[in-house]
Amino acid sequence: MRAHSSVDYDAIAHLYDSQPYRGKVADPELVTFMAQRAFAERPSILDIACGTGSQLVANCSIVPNARLVGLDRSFGMLRQARLKVRDIAWIQADGAMLPFQPESFDFITCQFGFHHVPDKAGMLRAVFQTLRCDGRFVMRNLCPQENPDWLYYDYFQEALAIDLADFWPPETIVATMEAIGFATVTVELEHLRFEQDLRVWLDTVRRRDTNSQLMAISDRAYEAGVHRLEREVADRAAPKVRADHLCLITIRGNKKDR
Numbered sequence: 001m002r003a004h005s006s007v008d009y010d011a012i013a014h015l016y017d018s019q020p021y022r023g024k025v026a027d028p029e030l031v032t033f034m035a036q037r038a039f040a041e042r043p044s045i046l047d048i049a050c051g052t053g054s055q056l057v058a059n060c061s062i063v064p065n066a067r068l069v070g071l072d073r074s075f076g077m078l079r080q081a082r083l084k085v086r087d088i089a090w091i092q093a094d095g096a097m098l099p100f101q102p103e104s105f106d107f108i109t110c111q112f113g114f115h116h117v118p119d120k121a122g123m124l125r126a127v128f129q130t131l132r133c134d135g136r137f138v139m140r141n142l143c144p145q146e147n148p149d150w151l152y153y154d155y156f157q158e159a160l161a162i163d164l165a166d167f168w169p170p171e172t173i174v175a176t177m178e179a180i181g182f183a184t185v186t187v188e189l190e191h192l193r194f195e196q197d198l199r200v201w202l203d204t205v206r207r208r209d210t211n212s213q214l215m216a217i218s219d220r221a222y223e224a225g226v227h228r229l230e231r232e233v234a235d236r237a238a239p240k241v242r243a244d245h246l247c248l249i250t251i252r253g254n255k256k257d258r
């Protein structure tokens, strides 16, 4: 089994926004941060692994005067972002190799991308160096350690093994951030519990190219999971609705004067 996932975002960039759950509203974490700070100069905001740029585009209305920068490794994802708004700076780079002067940003976020960055400690160090004093870093992601009962992991068990290898546990992220110098590091878990209609979900999992868990697993594991689901949907005696559980994590850290 592969040690970690290899999702080709260039190949699926044109499909990425087709999933309704990928839509973004203005980031409530940024709203809170802006309300807590008075800015002597133009605020500066960076989104690492910004993908197709939807979060920065949604933020434009709440920080109309800010300098907005989106960074991603995938040129294809950035091409989609550029089609939305041209006067945001869209930069192709690795999340651990931030091509900015030290202390250039007030607010840095990374949403659903940290697990993809090979040098995670390096990225956290680069974020700390790139933040201005009194700045904040907010990471948001899935938390596979907290939801091994997610239906994706039940039907596609290889995905759980890959995610557990790719996603650092919360305590590792917190300990690394604190060792680097972040202050008041906080963790918030959001447990989403809902019902999944397997007949509807079957259509979703057949669109393998819209889900990074399904793209990361072997063809054999993917086909086995789909066949199991097809059998259950066809079996008149099998339940058609199952309880599902997803956990999202938000980790925040501030940079204070030393």
Ligand SMILES: C[S@@+](CC[C@H](N)C(=O)[O-])C[C@H]1O[C@@H](n2cnc3c(N)ncnc32)[C@H](O)[C@@H]1O
Pocket: 009, 022, 048, 049, 050, 051, 052, 071, 072, 073, 074, 077, 093, 094, 095, 096, 110, 111, 112, 113, 116, 117, 118, 212
């Ligand atoms: C699941 S998408 C998240 C996109 C966006 N942040 C969102 O919330 O919709 C993950 C993104 O991470 C990017 N990515 C993967 N590895 C990266 C790396 N080493 N450095 C920067 N970005 C990376 C991918 O190209 C992709 O756009």
